[in-house]
Amino acid sequence: SITEPVRDILIHQLAALLPNLTQDPTPVTSLIQILVRPNTYTFTRVLEIKPTVDFEAGLNASSPPINLVTLSLLSKAQDSKGDVGIIASKPPLVAALIKLWLSTSDTSVAQSAQRVLVDLLTTDVHGQSSPSETYTQSLLWRRVFRDKDIYGSIFRICSLSTSGPDDQLSKRDKTVAQARLLDLLVKIDCQFIRQSHIPEIENQYGVKEGGLLDFAVSRMVEHEDDILMHMTLIDFFTEIVNPNHSLVENTEALQLLQQRGLHYRTLSYYIEPSKHSSLEQTCLYSRSANYVATYASFYPLHFLDSPCILLKTLARLTDVLSDISTHRWAQGPTPKHDLHVLASLPRLALLPGRTEMSPLFFLETKPANEDSLQTLATVFHGPAQTSTLESSTARVLYYLYLEQNPDMWQDVVKAAETIALKETALASIALIKAVITANWTALPDPSQHNLPTEKQLAEKCGSHQNLAPTGILAIFTPPTLSTVIRYLLRPGQTSSNLVGGGKGDVESAAYRVAAAKYDVLLSLKPRLQEVAQETGQLHDVLAIINKRLALGVLGGDSHVGSSIGTMES
Numbered sequence: 001s002i003t004e005p006v007r008d009i010l011i012h013q014l015a016a017l018l019p020n021l022t023q024d025p026t027p028v029t030s031l032i033q034i035l036v037r038p039n040t041y042t043f044t045r046v047l048e049i050k051p052t053v054d055f056e057a058g059l060n061a062s063s064p065p066i067n068l069v070t071l072s073l074l075s076k077a078q079d080s081k082g083d084v085g086i087i088a089s090k091p092p093l094v095a096a097l098i099k100l101w102l103s104t105s106d107t108s109v110a111q112s113a114q115r116v117l118v119d120l121l122t123t124d125v126h127g128q129s130s131p132s133e134t135y136t137q138s139l140l141w142r143r144v145f146r147d148k149d150i151y152g153s154i155f156r157i158c159s160l161s162t163s164g165p166d167d168q169l170s171k172r173d174k175t176v177a178q179a180r181l182l183d184l185l186v187k188i189d190c191q192f193i194r195q196s197h198i199p200e201i202e203n204q205y206g207v208k209e210g211g212l213l214d215f216a217v218s219r220m221v222e223h224e225d226d227i228l229m230h231m232t233l234i235d236f237f238t239e240i241v242n243p244n245h246s247l248v249e250n251t252e253a254l255q256l257l258q259q260r261g262l263h264y265r266t267l268s269y270y271i272e273p274s275k276h277s278s279l280e281q282t283c284l285y286s287r288s289a290n291y292v293a294t295y296a297s298f299y300p301l302h303f304l305d306s307p308c309i310l311l312k313t314l315a316r317l318t319d320v321l322s323d324i325s326t327h328r329w330a331q332g333p334t335p336k337h338d339l340h341v342l343a344s345l346p347r348l349a350l351l352p353g354r355t356e357m358s359p360l361f362f363l364e365t366k367p368a369n370e371d372s373l374q375t376l377a378t379v380f381h382g383p384a385q386t387s388t389l390e391s392s393t394a395r396v397l398y399y400l401y402l403e404q405n406p407d408m409w410q411d412v413v414k415a416a417e418t419i420a421l422k423e424t425a426l427a428s429i430a431l432i433k434a435v436i437t438a439n440w441t442a443l444p445d446p447s448q449h450n451l452p453t454e455k456q457l458a459e460k461c462g463s464h465q466n467l468a469p470t471g472i473l474a475i476f477t478p479p480t481l482s483t484v485i486r487y488l489l490r491p492g493q494t495s496s497n498l499v500g501g502g503k504g505d506v507e508s509a510a511y512r513v514a515a516a517k518y519d520v521l522l523s524l525k526p527r528l529q530e531v532a533q534e535t536g537q538l539h540d541v542l543a544i545i546n547k548r549l550a551l552g553v554l555g556g557d558s559h560v561g562s563s564i565g566t567m568e569s
Contacts (some may be wrong), residue, residue, distance in 0.1 A: 001355075002073065004040070004378065007035055007041070008045070010031075010035055010047075011032060011035050011036065011049060012049055012050050013037075014028050014031060015032070015049050015050070015051060015053065016050070016051060017201075018066075019051070019370070022161070024065070024092075025063060025066060026065045026090075027063045028505065029066060029068060029069035030065075030069075032069050032072070032073075033068070033069055033072045035075060035258065036072060036076065039079070041076065041412045042076060042079065042080075042083075042380070043076040043077040043079070043080065043083040043086075044083075046073045046076050047086075047439065049073075050456070053070070053073055053550050054316055055070055055073070055093050056090075056092050056093050056096045057092075058070025058073075058101075059071075059074075059093070059096035059100045059113075059549025060096050060099075064104075064106040064109050067100060067104065067106070067112075067113075068109060068112055071109070071112045071113055071116050071216075072112075074087070074097070074116055075115075075116045075119060075124075075148065077120060077551070078119040078120055078122075078123045078338065079123070080123070081123055081124060081126060081563045084120050084124045084139065084140050085124075085139045085140075087140065088124070088139035088140040088142070088143045089139070089142065091147060091149070091150065091202050093129070094140070094143050094144065094147070094150055095149060095153060095480070097113060097116070097117060097149050098117075098144070098150060098153055098154060099153065099157070099235050100182075101113035101114050101117060101180060102154070102157045102158065102177040102180055103157060103169060103177065104175070105173070112188075112258060114180065114183065114184055114189035114201070116166055117184070118184065118187050118188060119423070120140055121138075121141060121144075121188055123142055124138040124139065124140040124141055125138050125141065131160060136496065139301055141192060142566045145192065145193075145197045145211075147199070148198055148200075148201065151197060151198055151201055151212075152198070152201045154212065155201055155204070155205045155212075155215060157174070157178050157201075157222065158174060158178050158181050158215075158216075158220055159172055159205055159219075160220075160222055161177075161205075169236055172232045175226060175228070175229050177227070177231075178216075178220055178221060178229060179232050181216055181220070181511050182216055182232060182233070182236040185212070185213060185236075186236065186239045186240060188540040189213075189240055190254075191252075192210060193209060193211060193212050193213045194214070194252065194483075195210070195211050196210060196211050196215045197211055197212075202214075202215065202347030205219055205220075207219055212254070212258065213240075213256070214260075214445055217237075217256060217257065217260060217262065218235075218262065219262040219291050220359065221233050221548070222320040225324075227279060227280070227283050230280075230284065231283055231284065231287055231564060234266055234269075234288060234291055235283060235287060235290075236286040237257060237262065237266055237291055238290050238291045239296050240253040241253045241254050241257070241291075241294055241295060241299075242298060243298055251299075251302075254295070254299060254302070258507075259504075262437075263295075264309070264540060266288055266291050266297070267288065267291065267292055268288070269281070269284040269285055269288035270285060270288035270289045270291070270313075270316065270341070271292070271293050271309065271312040271313050271315075272312065273285055273316075273317050278426050285337065286337045289337035289338065289340060289341050289518065290301070290305055290337070290340070291346035291398065292313060292341050292344075293340050293341045293343075294344070296313070296341070296344050296345045296346065296349075297344040297345075300346035300348075300390075301346075303345070303346060303349070304308065304346055304348060305348060308353070310349055311348075311354065311355070312464070313341065313345070314354055314355045314359060314398075315337055316355070317341065317342055317359035318336075318355055318359045318362070320335050320338045321335070321338065321342075321359050321362035321363065322359075322362050324362070326364070326367060329364050329367050329369045329372065330367035330369070332369075334369055334370075334372065336371055339363075339371050339374075339375045341374065342359060342360065342363075342375055342379075343374075343375045343378040343379060346390065347379060347382075347390050347393035347397060348389060348390070348449055348450070348451075350379065350393075350395050350410070351393065351397070351450050351451070352400065353450050354450075354460040358397075360376075360397060360401060361400075361401060361405075362377060363375060363376060365405060365407075365408045365411035365412055365415075366407065366411040366414075368411060368412070368418075368421075368424050368427075368428060369424070370423045370424045371427075372414070372426035372433075373424070373428055373430070373431050374430065375430040376401070376431055376434075377427070377430050377433075377434035377435075378434070379394065379397055380394055380395065380397065380398045380401075380431070380434055380435055380438060380471075381434035381435070381437065381438050381439060381471075382395070382438050382440055383438035383439060385437070385439075386439055386441065388441050389444075389448065389449060389451070391438070391439050391440050391441040391474075392441050392442065392443050392444065392451060393451065394438065394439070394440055395440040395441070395443075395467075395469075396443070396451060396457060397437070397453065397463050397473070398435065398438070399457060399460075399467055400460065400461070402461070403460065403461045403462070406494075409479075409480050409483045409484055412430070412431055412432065412484075412525075413483055413484060413487045415427075415428040416428035416429050416432070416487065416513070416517070417487070417493070419493055419509050419510050419513045420509075422509040422512065425508060425513045425515050425516075426512065426513060427521060429513070429516045430516070431519055432475075432484055432488070432520055433519070433520045433523055434471075435471045435475060436471050436472055436475055436520065436523060437471060437523055438471030439475075440469065440470055440471060442454070442469055443457065452468045470527075470531075472524065472528060472531060473531065475524075476528075476531075476538065476541070479547050485541070487517075488517060488520060488521055488522075488524070489492070489544065489545070489547075489548050491515060491551075491554065491555060492511075492513070492514065492515075492518065492553055492554040492555070493510050493514060494510050494511075494554060511553070511554075514553050514554055515553050518532050518549075518553045520551075521545060521548060521549055522549065524545065525542070525545055525546070525549065526547065528541065528542050529542060
C-alpha cells in the first residue's frame with residue numbers, strides 16, 4: 001500500500017503526463033484508475049488534481065482509454081449529492097456525458113458512461129423530504145430533463161428521422177443508441193421520465209402527451225423495418241410492466257402500452273402467431289411469450305378480466321401442448337416458452353370449463369420431462385404468498401390432475417430414481433417437495449369463480465369424503481403414502497448402486513439427487529410434527545423419519561418400506 005500523499009503525487013504526475021503523450025495512453029490511464037479506486041479518494045480530491053481535470057475534453061476525446069479514465073474520475077461524485085450538484089451546474093459536461101453514452105462505438109465506454117450516469121442520478125434523488133420533491137429539486141435530473149439542449153440531444157441522437165451537421169451517426173449507430181436508451185430507462189424508471197418536460201421538443205418527435213418514455217415506447221423504433229430492435233423493444237416492454245423494476249405504480253406502464261395499442265400487438269405474436277410473418281414468428285414468439293407470462297403473473301385480475309386475451313392464450317397453449325407426442329416429451333425439444341406461460345397464468349384460468357380441457361392436463365409425467373415436472377410443481381405448490389382463491393385453486397388443480405393421471409406419483413418416483421437423468425430426477429424431487437410444502441387453503445363456501453365446493457371436488461375425484469386439505473396430508477393419503485414416503489426413506493443411491501459402478505460426474509449426480517431427497521425429508525419433518533400435534537396421529541411415521549434423518553444424506557434402512565406398508569394397510 002502507499003500513503004495518501006504519495007498517491008496524490010503520483011496522480012498529479014500522471015495527469016500532467018497525459019496531455020503531451022503521443023503513445024498509447026492505456027498504461028497511464030489504467031494506473032490512474034487503480035490509484036483513484038479507493039473509496040477514500042473523493043471527488044474533492046479529484047478536483048484538486050493539477051493540472052485541473054478537463055472532464056469535457058476527456059469525454060469528447062476519440063480515445064477510449066481517455067474516456068474511461070475520465071469516467072472513473074467523474075464517478076467519484078456519486079458518493080455525495082453536493083458533488084452531483086457540481087456536475088449538474090456544468091451543462092457542457094452533462095451534454096458530453098450524454099453524447100458519449102449514446103454515440104460511442106466502444107461498448108465498454110458506453111457501459112461505463114451509463115453506469116456513471118445512473119449512479120449520479122440515483123445519488124441525486126436521495127434524501128428528499130417528499131416524493132413530489134424528489135426529482136423537481138434534484139439538480140442533475142432537472143439538468144437532463146429540463147435543459148433544452150441536453151434533453152433535445154437525446155431525442156435527436158435516438159431518432160431515425162433527424163440528421164444534421166452535428167449528427168453523423170449512421171442508422172445502425174442510431175439503433176445502438178436506441179437500445180442504450182431503453183436499457184437506461186429500465187434502470188431509472190420513475191414518474192419523472194413519464195412526464196412532459198419540454199413540449200416543444202417532444203412534439204417535434206411526435207410525442208403529444210408524456211415525455212421521454214412515451215417517445216421510446218411508441219415513436220423511436222421503426223419496428224416493422226428492424227426485427228432486432230423490435231426484439232429489444234418487446235424485452236423493454238416486459239421489463240417496464242414488471243413492478244419489480246419500477247418505482248411507480250404497477251399499472252402505469254401497462255396503461256401506457258394499452259393506450260398506444262402496443263399491449264395487444266405485443267401479445268399477438270404469441271397468441272396469434274399465424275397473423276405474422278415467418279420471420280416475426282421465429283424472432284418474436286419467445287419474447288412475446290415472456291411478455292404474456294410477465295403480464296399474467298403480475299396483473300392476474302386484469303388478465304382474467306380480458307376474456308379475449310385469456311381465451312386466446314388458453315387456445316394457444318392447448319394447440320401447442322396437445323400436439324406434443326410422447327416421443328417429444330421424452331427426447332425433446334420441449335416447448336419451454338409455452339410452459340413458462342402456463343406456469344405464470346392465474347390458476348383460476350387453468351380450471352376446466354373455460355376451454356374443453358385445461359391445457360394443464362396435457363402435461364405428462366410418463367415419460368418424465370424436466371420442464372413439464374417443473375411446471376406442475378409451480379402450479380401445484382400455490383402462490384408464494386397466501387391468496388385464498390389462488391391457494392384453493394392450486395389444491396383443486398392438483399386433485400383434478402391426479403384424477404386424470406392416477407399413476408402420476410409412480411411415474412415421478414421412477415424418474416427420481418433414474419439418476420442417470422440427473423436434471424429430470426431433481427425436477428421429480430422438486431415436485432414432491434412442492435406438494436409437501438404447498439400453500440393451499442380450503443375451498444370457499446359458497447363456491448366462487450367456477451371453483452367447486454368441497455363435496456363437488458370429492459365427487460369429481462371419486463371420493464366419498466372431503467379430500468386432504470394440505471399438501472402434507474395429501475402425500476400421506478393412500479396410495480401416495482406407500483409410493484412417495486417409501487421412496488424418501490430409502491437409502492440414497494450412490495455410484496456403486498449403478499450398473500458397472502460409476503465415477504466422476506455420475507458420482508456427483510448421485511450425491512446431488514440424494515441430497516435433494518434428504519432436503520425434502522427436512523422440509524417434511526416440521527410439517528408432520530404440526531399434524532401429529534394437532535391430530536395425535538402419525539407419531540410412528542415421525543419416529544421413522546427422524547431415524548432416517550439421523551443417518552444422513554446417503555443413509556437409510558432398506559426395511560423401512562415394509563413399516564410404511566403396514567401402516568397404510
